[in-house]
Amino acid sequence: MLTKRIIPCLDIKDGKTVKGINFLGLKSVGDPVDMARAYSGQGADELVFLDISATIEGRKAFSELVGRIALNINIPFTVGGGISTVEDAAILLRAGADKVSVNSAAVRNPGLISDIASRFGSQCVVVAIDAKNVDGVWKVTTHGGSRFSDKELFSWAGQAETLGAGEILFTSMDHDGTCSGYACNEYRRLSGMLGIPVIASGGAGTVGHIAEVLSSDGGCADAALAASVFHYGEILIPDLKRRLASCGIPVRL
Amino acid sequence: MTGIIDYEAGNIRSVENALKRLGADYVLSRDTAVLSACDRLLLPGVGEAGWAMAKLRENNLVDFIRNTDKPLLGICLGMQLLCSRSEEGDVECLGIFRNKVRHFSHVFPAGIGLKVPQIGWNDITSLKSGLFDGVKEGSYVYFVHSYCADIGEDTASVTEYGIPFSSSLCRGNFMGCQFHPEKSGDTGERIIGNFLGLTD
Numbered sequence: 529m530l531t532k533r534i535i536p537c538l539d540i541k542d543g544k545t546v547k548g549i550n551f552l553g554l555k556s557v558g559d560p561v562d563m564a565r566a567y568s569g570q571g572a573d574e575l576v577f578l579d580i581s582a583t584i585e586g587r588k589a590f591s592e593l594v595g596r597i598a599l600n601i602n603i604p605f606t607v608g609g610g611i612s613t614v615e616d617a618a619i620l621l622r623a624g625a626d627k628v629s630v631n632s633a634a635v636r637n638p639g640l641i642s643d644i645a646s647r648f649g650s651q652c653v654v655v656a657i658d659a660k661n662v663d664g665v666w667k668v669t670t671h672g673g674s675r676f677s678d679k680e681l682f683s684w685a686g687q688a689e690t691l692g693a694g695e696i697l698f699t700s701m702d703h704d705g706t707c708s709g710y711a712c713n714e715y716r717r718l719s720g721m722l723g724i725p726v727i728a729s730g731g732a733g734t735v736g737h738i739a740e741v742l743s744s745d746g747g748c749a750d751a752a753l754a755a756s757v758f759h760y761g762e763i764l765i766p767d768l769k770r771r772l773a774s775c776g777i778p779v780r781l
Numbered sequence: 782m783t784g785i786i787d788y789e790a791g792n793i794r795s796v797e798n799a800l801k802r803l804g805a806d807y808v809l810s811r812d813t814a815v816l817s818a819c820d821r822l823l824l825p826g827v828g829e830a831g832w833a834m835a836k837l838r839e840n841n842l843v844d845f846i847r848n849t850d851k852p853l854l855g856i857c858l859g860m861q862l863l864c865s866r867s868e869e870g871d872v873e874c875l876g877i878f879r880n881k882v883r884h885f886s887h888v889f890p891a892g893i894g895l896k897v898p899q900i901g902w903n904d905i906t907s908l909k910s911g912l913f914d915g916v917k918e919g920s921y922v923y924f925v926h927s928y929c930a931d932i933g934e935d936t937a938s939v940t941e942y943g944i945p946f947s948s949s950l951c952r953g954n955f956m957g958c959q960f961h962p963e964k965s966g967d968t969g970e971r972i973i974g975n976f977l978g979l980t981d
Contacts, residue, residue, distance in 0.1 A: 530903045530942055531921065568966065573902055599798050604923060604964045624794045626964065649827060651898055651925045695900065725900050750896070780902040780921040 531778045532742045533573035533751035534765060535727065536758040538563060540609075541580050543589030561596050567758070568601045570765040573780060575601070576629070576697075576753060579609030580672075591623050598624025606654050614643045621648055629654035629697060632670035635677045635684070638691055645692030654727070655693040657684060660701040666714065673701045682717065689722050697727040697753065707733030707757070712740055715747035725750035732757050735771050742777050783807040783977060784819030786846070788836045790826040790858065799963035803970065805977050813845045821851050821976065826858030830882065830928070831870020833858055847875055852954050854912075854976050860950060860957025861928060869928050878950045878957065880930040888929070889943040898927040899942045905960070910937035910951040912958070914975050920968045922948070922960040929959065 538560055539546045545560045564575055577597065579590040587610065594607055607620050608629030617628045634640050634655055645653045658673050659666040659681040666681035685696050698718060700711035710731045719726045728741045732754035741747035757763040769779045785796060787809040800807045807823075810816055824846065826833055837843050846853065846863075855863045862874050867882035874882070885897045902921040905913075929946035932939065937956070940948035950957045956976065962969035974980040 530899060530901050530924075533901050598795065599801060602799065602802065602964065602966055602970055604925075604961075622794065624798060626795070651827070651900065694898065723896055724898075725896055750901070 529778045531573070531780045532749075532772070533727075534571075534738070534768060534779070535574045535576055535751055535753040536567045536572050536765075537576040537578065537729070537753050537755045538759075539578050539580050539755070540590055540593065542583070542586040543581075543593045546580070560593055561600050563759075564597050564601050564605070567765070568603050571769055571780065572603065572765055574603060574751070575605040577605060577607045578629075579607065581610075591619050594620055594623040594625050608654070608656060612637075612640070614640070614647060617644045617648070621652060625652075627652040627654050627694070629656045631656040631658065634688070635668060635670050635679060638687060641688055641691040641693055645694070650692045650694040650724075653693050654695045654697050655685075655688040656697040656699065657681060657688075658699045658701055669701060673704075681714065682721065685718055685722060689724055693724060695725045695727060695750075696722060697729055699729040700731065703731030704729070705756075706731055709733065709737040710741035710747055710749075710752070712747035715741055715749045719748035719750070727751040727753050729753040732763070735763060735768050738763075738768060739772055739775050739777060742772065743775065782819045783821050783823060784816040785809045785823045785825065786816060786842065787811050788833070788840050788842060790828050790833050790836060793825055795961070795963045796823060796825045796856065799970070799973055800977075803974055803977065803979060805979065811840045811842065813841065816845065817849075819851065821978075822846075822849065822853040823976075824853060824855040824859035824862065826856065826862060828858055829870055830858060830861055830867040830874065831872040833862055834870070834872050834874060837862070837875075843875065847877065850954055852976065853956070855955075855957035856963070857926065857959060857961055860959055861930065863950065863955060863957050864930050867928060877955045878930070878933070878935040878952055880933045880935060880947055880950060882928050882930050884928050885943060888931075888946075893943045895943045898925055900925050902965075903940050903942060903948075903960075905938040905940055905948050907939045908937070910949065910956060912949065912951070912956055912972050912975050913938065915980060916968055916971055916975075922958075922962065922965040922968055922972075924948075924960045926959060
């Protein structure tokens with residue numbers, strides 16, 4: 529049976545790992561390749577690396593890092609952060625990434641999704657959506673949650689699928705960094721309306737939260753992504769997977 | 782020496798990385814003279830079947846692959862190309878395996894509501910190939926695909942996604958994996974090691 533995926537996410541700045549809390553303030557937590565190996569050894573199903581470098585040197589360090597990660601780990605990984613052209617995506621895919629995630633640039637230029645998908649296949653295009661609930665409407669934000677766009681979460685997710693997205697990674701800005709659980713109702717709705725996998729991100733604090741967002745009675749998400757709870761060892765992946773399995777959620781043990 | 786058949790079809794880097802991790806010697810080539818001198822061949826592939834068959838034809842690799850007596854492993858699209866026919870691009874393939882490749886949506890029971898592509902880790906059962914020496918029944922491997930090969934006499938492992946399909950195939954010196962062994966953790970590394978003859 530196809531299993532639900534557990535995906536640790538690592539924020540990378542200038543080739544080093546950091547974790548932003550609520551997208552503010554950075555705290556260094558370790559070397560990316562060592563962390564990737566450690567997570568792979570613990571049973572992570574996939575990894576995500578987000579480049580939050582603001583400089584050209586930082587971005588170059590990131591693509592070099594992607595090559596080292598690809599050489600050193602034997603599970604799939606996605607890279608994202610600042611990808612705004614097909615060429616940006618091509619550099620990272622050629623360096624050995626399995627998938628790229630696009631966010632702000634796709635909001636500005638939705639054709640980017642179809643351009644990458646038609647050149648490299650839908651399977652390697654993850655469309656990341658950061659959204660915030662404003663008076664009952666899920667408004668899509670860009671630039672790490674700092675700007676509102678004119679798009680709405682569900683219609684944008686549908687449009688992204690039509691354009692050739694292979695997966696949707698939705699982060700609720702209302703839940704991210706709170707450790708109080710995922711936006712389960714929204715994941716349930718996304719999962720019901722889309723024919724492609726949905727990755728949940730933002731809000732994991734306990735094993736129960738992850739179980740809830742993956743469960744068919746809860747968020748119905750195909751994968752759960754988290755950062756702090758894994759980085760700080762609050763949740764250990766082997767324990768998490770055993771407990772998910774005991775709740776009847778299919779996982780790779 | 783392992784020859785990776787390089788016909789411009791995707792995931793070559795990840796296959797190369799897997800061989801590097803295992804310390805195996807390899808060469809990337811589309812030159813049949815170079816490939817003929819190898820001990821075994823890998824046919825990778827990510828992309829569209831009709832396009833990939835055209836690339837194999839363009840590079841005069843169709844007859845070479847059909848006639849080789851070296852162990853040859855097709856991965857993902859590479860496995861599908863070794864089948865008789867694919868619905869993707871409605872194309873005749875290499876015809877080594879008797880299986881047909883169809884889109885999941887055409888073989889799913891009505892109303893099943895599963896997502897396509899299948900992306901993620903699924904289990905392999907009914908293991909029937911030297912590729913799986915030391916691999917347990919029900920081990921998990923990583924899949925990314927929208928098309929699948931039906932079950933037949935060449936089926937070397939079965940996986941279920943809506944329906945049972947051939948997650949690997951084997952006939953004589955030819956082998957194929959629908960999943961990505963190079964992305965399938967320690968299980969995948971064992972499978973590649975078995976193919977390379979590196980395992981005990």
